[in-house]
Amino acid sequence: MRIGLIGTGRIGSFHAGVLARHPAVDALVVTDTDGARAAAVAARTGASTAGSVAEVLGAGVDAVVIASATSTHAELIGAAARAGLPAFCEKPIALDPAGTLSALREVERAGSVLQLGFMRRFDAGYAAARTAVRGGALGRLHTVRAVTSDPAPPPAAYLPHSGGLFRDCLVHDFDILRWVTGREVVEVYATGSDAGPAMFRAAGDVDTAAALLTLDDATLATATATRCNGAGYDVRMELAGELGQIAVGLDERTPLTSVEPQGPAAPAKPWPGFLERFAPAYEAELDAFVRVVRGEVANPCDGREALYALRIAEACELSRREHRPVAVAEIPAD
Numbered sequence: 170m171r172i173g174l175i176g177t178g179r180i181g182s183f184h185a186g187v188l189a190r191h192p193a194v195d196a197l198v199v200t201d202t203d204g205a206r207a208a209a210v211a212a213r214t215g216a217s218t219a220g221s222v223a224e225v226l227g228a229g230v231d232a233v234v235i236a237s238a239t240s241t242h243a244e245l246i247g248a249a250a251r252a253g254l255p256a257f258c259e260k261p262i263a264l265d266p267a268g269t270l271s272a273l274r275e276v277e278r279a280g281s282v283l284q285l286g287f288m289r290r291f292d293a294g295y296a297a298a299r300t301a302v303r304g305g306a307l308g309r310l311h312t313v314r315a316v317t318s319d320p321a322p323p324p325a326a327y328l329p330h331s332g333g334l335f336r337d338c339l340v341h342d343f344d345i346l347r348w349v350t351g352r353e354v355v356e357v358y359a360t361g362s363d364a365g366p367a368m369f370r371a372a373g374d375v376d377t378a379a380a381l382l383t384l385d386d387a388t389l390a391t392a393t394a395t396r397c398n399g400a401g402y403d404v405r406m407e408l409a410g411e412l413g414q415i416a417v418g419l420d421e422r423t424p425l426t427s428v429e430p431q432g433p434a435a436p437a438k439p440w441p442g443f444l445e446r447f448a449p450a451y452e453a454e455l456d457a458f459v460r461v462v463r464g465e466v467a468n469p470c471d472g473r474e475a476l477y478a479l480r481i482a483e484a485c486e487l488s489r490r491e492h493r494p495v496a497v498a499e500i501p502a503d
Contacts, residue, residue, distance in 0.1 A: 170194050170459065173225035173254075175245055176237030177201040177210040180259060183444055184236055187455050189214035194459065200225050201237075226252045232462045234455070235259065240330060243272040246283060246472075250275045255282035257458040260340060262475045264332040266483060266501050269476050276472055283472035284458050289345040289404075290470055291453035294417040298408055299349045307410025310350060313390035314407040315342040318398030320424075320441065322365070328372035334361065334394055335378060335482040335489070342392040343382075344478040345406065352384040353477075358494045359485035365397050380485045400424035401439030402446055422446075476502070 170193050174185055177199055188194050197216035201207035204220070211218045219225045225233065226248060235245045235258040243263040249256040256276075262269045262285070276283045289295050302310055317338055323331070331337040347353065361375030369376045377395040384390060401424030406417040419425075424439035426432075440446045460466045480500040488495040 170232070170462065171196040171198070171228070171230045172459075173197075173219070173228060173230040173233040174199045174216070175201075175222055175225060175233060175235050176241075177203070177207045178236065179444070181234075181236030182210050183448075183451060184234055184455060185210050185214045185216060187452050188234065189216060191456065191459060193463065198225050198228050198230060222248065226254065230254065232256065232458070234458070238330070239264065239332070243268050246272045247275040250279035250281045250283070253279065253281060255284075255458075255462045257284045257286065257455065258472075259286040260344075260475055261332065261336065261479060262472060264336055266476065266479060269479055270501075270503065273472050273476065282461060282468055284454075284461060284468050285470045285472055285475045286454060287341065287344045287348075287470050287474065287478070288447050288450040288454050289341055290348050291450040291457065292417075292447060293449070295345055295349060295406070298406065298415060298417050301413075301415055302349055302408060302410075303351055306413060307408060307415065308412030310386075310388050310408060310410045312407075312409040313346060313350065313388060314405075315346060315390065315392040316403060316405045316418075317342055317392075317394040318400075318403040318424075319394075319396045320398055320401050322368070322376065322396040325368040325372075328368060328374050331374070332482075333374045333486060334376070334396070335359065335380070335485040336479065338394045338396075339378065339380065339392055339485070340478045340482045342394070342406075343481040344474060346382070346384075346390055346392070347474075347477060349406070349408070350384065350388065352386050352388060354382045354390075354481050354484075354497055355385050356383040356494055356496050357381065357481065357484045357488050359488040360492075361489050369396075375489070378485075378489070380488075382481070398424070400426075401436075402442050403440070404443075404446060 359380035361378035365376035426435040
């Protein structure tokens with residue numbers, strides 16, 4: 170199989186290594202607006218380089234992986250669809266429902282495949298939680314608590330193009346909440362704080378946020394996120410039901426210290442970032458994409474999933490701005 174990779178930044182470079190090692194991938198063609206960066210990745214992985222996206226699409230590839238800047242995703246998804254090529258794309262498709270829907274319609278008109286990069290669906294802990302919840306091990310689920318905390322803020326130049334904390338960061342929590350529980354979010358009440366570094370206020374963003382989410386079966390969920398968690402990278406989910414309670418992401422590297430006399434000490438090596446924490450999940454999602462292209466499995470994360478998660482994020486942003494509960498139905502679905 171011959172795969173084209175568009176974008177060789179941090180996540181694209183990681184994907185290049187995964188694809189180069191995959192036994193079903195015979196050749197990898199990479200491109201980037203930064204030619205030197207693409208050349209360095211190609212040299213490290215044994216890939217070849219292309220001078221443009223058009224060159225990649227015309228290079229006889231069987232599929233493409235899109236890991237470029239967020240602002241280019243929708244256009245590249247459309248280009249891949251028109252070329253009749255299956256595509257894997259990092260989230261988001263676009264930063265608004267209209268752009269997302271436009272790209273999805275191109276995929277649907279072409280009858281092509283789009284798999285979205287919600288990597289938490291491929292994490293062993295979240296998969297086990299899904300099995301427990303849907304198998305009834307917890308009984309009636311009543312409470313879910315989701316946490317996403319980055320150890321340090323991104324560069325200031327990233328913020329104006331990120332879509333904000335709800336769309337850029339918490340969208341992962343919104344997607345995995347739906348995937349684990351099998352329920353839909355019907356209403357949100359969200360707020361945020363920009364009391365941290367001034368660059369967040371300058372970008373009209375927040376560095377810390379919290380949302381209360383009501384699911385369609387009356388389960389209550391909270392989702393919190395911050396860009397300023399100096400202890401390390403912390404992504405967890407707790408699920409409580411009438412029969413039991415479980416946690417995802419609680420291990421010897423979780424950057425959490427108990428102050429109880431007999432509690433665990435601070436981790437010797439806390440998770441430093443998302444690539445380290447979710448490396449096996451990233452590999453698993455790309456393996457799934459290869460198998461989808463080969464016709465071996467169904468698409469595990471169709472592009473429509475991005476729209477569902479984005480609508481929740483949009484509702485949260487509206488709630489934050491207007492200081493009121495927002496029904497997800499207020500956000501256009503089509």
